[in-house]
Amino acid sequence: xRHALTLIISVLRRMFASRxxxxxxxxxxxxxxxxxxxxxxxxxxxxxLVTKLSGAPQVSLFLTMDAKSDDVRKLRIQLYKHPSIKHVxxxxxDQALEQLKISTGLTDVIGGxxxxxxxxxxxxxxxxxxxxxxxxLRNELAKLPNVELAQLDxxxxxxxxxxxxxxxxxxxxxxxxxSLALVAITFNTIRLQILTQRDEIEVxxxxxxTNGFIRRPFLYFGAMQGLLGGGMAWLIISLSLTLLNWQLTxxxxxxxxxxxxxxxxxxxxxxxxxxxxxxGWLGAWLSVTRHLSQIEPS
Amino acid sequence: xxSFNQVHKRYPGGYHALxxxxxxVSKGEMVFLTGHSGAGKSTLLKLIAAIERPSLGSLIVNxxxxxxxxxxxxxxxxxxxxxxxxxxxxxxxxxxxxxxMLPLQICGFDYRESHKRVxxxxxxxxxxxxxxxxxxxxxxxxxxxxxxxxxIVNRPIILLADExxxxxxxxxxHEIMAIFKSFHQVGVTLLISTHDxxxxxxxxxxxxxxxxxxxxxxSPSTNLTGSD
Numbered sequence: 004x005r006h007a008l009t010l011i012i013s014v015l016r017r018m019f020a021s022r023x024x025x026x027x028x029x030x031x032x033x034x035x036x037x038x039x040x041x042x043x044x045x046x047x048x049x050x051x052l053v054t055k056l057s058g059a060p061q062v063s064l065f066l067t068m069d070a071k072s073d074d075v076r077k078l079r080i081q082l083y084k085h086p087s088i089k090h091v092x093x094x095x096x097d098q099a100l101e102q103l104k105i106s107t108g109l110t111d112v113i114g115g116x117x118x119x120x121x122x123x124x125x126x127x128x129x130x131x132x133x134x135x136x137x138x139x140l141r142n143e144l145a146k147l148p149n150v151e152l153a154q155l156d157x158x159x160x161x162x163x164x165x166x167x168x169x170x171x172x173x174x175x176x177x178x179x180x181x182s183l184a185l186v187a188i189t190f191n192t193i194r195l196q197i198l199t200q201r202d203e204i205e206v207x208x209x210x211x212x213t214n215g216f217i218r219r220p221f222l223y224f225g226a227m228q229g230l231l232g233g234g235m236a237w238l239i240i241s242l243s244l245t246l247l248n249w250q251l252t253x254x255x256x257x258x259x260x261x262x263x264x265x266x267x268x269x270x271x272x273x274x275x276x277x278x279x280x281x282x283g284w285l286g287a288w289l290s291v292t293r294h295l296s297q298i299e300p301s
Numbered sequence: 302x303x304s305f306n307q308v309h310k311r312y313p314g315g316y317h318a319l320x321x322x323x324x325x326v327s328k329g330e331m332v333f334l335t336g337h338s339g340a341g342k343s344t345l346l347k348l349i350a351a352i353e354r355p356s357l358g359s360l361i362v363n364x365x366x367x368x369x370x371x372x373x374x375x376x377x378x379x380x381x382x383x384x385x386x387x388x389x390x391x392x393x394x395x396x397x398x399x400x401x402m403l404p405l406q407i408c409g410f411d412y413r414e415s416h417k418r419v420x421x422x423x424x425x426x427x428x429x430x431x432x433x434x435x436x437x438x439x440x441x442x443x444x445x446x447x448x449x450x451x452x453i454v455n456r457p458i459i460l461l462a463d464e465x466x467x468x469x470x471x472x473x474x475h476e477i478m479a480i481f482k483s484f485h486q487v488g489v490t491l492l493i494s495t496h497d498x499x500x501x502x503x504x505x506x507x508x509x510x511x512x513x514x515x516x517x518x519x520s521p522s523t524n525l526t527g528s529d
Contacts, residue, residue, distance in 0.1 A: 006409065206390050208376075209350070209352070209379065209384060209386075210379060210404045210407060210451070210455075211376045211378075211379035211404065211407055211408065211455075212376060212407040213376045213407075216407055300352050301352065
């Protein structure tokens, strides 16, 4: 344990012996990681917003203006009996106008209307919530007598969901490419280190150092550099989100709507750090394995 | 302790550095290896440390067969050897103390014990007052002594020295020979290569002479036997 700690300290000292170069490496790794991780955070936020706004999917049936109360009653019975409908809610046209007045605050404007422009409406909650069943149900309901329009309220959410899937794929590709870049950066850093410490490695081999002993500082270095790069990415994301949220505050006040971007969850943060640590270690391992065997005392 | 039996060393390209070399060095013996430059002295020492492997014949060092020794076992063989290199192989990115510390770090000695041993080794070669210096600031003789301190800090059972008095004036050379004799007295097996006949005149120890890669038969005039 003590040995490991001493080693970590000496590795850190070496990393910052060339302060600028060490910092630059960490910064590059941080930026490379913050791109996919930042996009991931944005997607998570949009996802959260979609779930919050869309709620349970529903179909709105707007009736024709000339529908009599008798027709409405018939339709209601028909909907109640429908096997794929869970629950039906009726909103009479007068009730709808009242709601509109309250929710928009346009009392004066609405009061000025000669007659109620709104139709009677049913809100239908289906049993199944997948996109295809919903679309079929909507088409079926649209053909019922006295129905002017059947509208699938959450269809935009499904479209957005598909778009998010696309976004996730972009993040995945970007993350893969930039992870590869991180491994390459570490590979090269370690290669240079091995070259500059050629004498030390040679002498160590001559006086009985095992390969494990020679390897260890390089592996620690790679892992530490990866970890610090991950920490840098985390900082970049957190700082960016703080700045963005700052700009969102007046916006959310204007729309009277709670709008704030969440940062990485503790779980996601841990994943980011462990992943970057692993990539750094991997790059160092590849480099050490490739270059160390070339140094043999002569 | 060291046993050469019909050992040949041929380098790729055909250079035949050692031809049919056979000799034994027993435990606690001190042996000088002499010969003209290019006679194969360095190659012979490199074979013992398994830096090079014999092409033919058998070589046993500390009960290990060098020809078939696995790569993994090399470090453990070398931990029993103290090697004093012709070119010193000191590390200039650390001070005198840290140079001597390296073998102990490699073997995983604990902090206190290793500090004690480093001081003892530096004291032995008379460099205790220079422990904080960078080896580059040391004179040739001091660098040689530092190299000796690093070779003995691990208390090896065999000490190999390649031209330890190479480019030192005779005063320094005698100083270093005196240090070697003191190791000999505590039972360390020593094999010292040198082309410097002057150092040998007043020493009464066994001597192996190489000539063009071949071990010369011990002639009565130069064979000053009587080692213990």
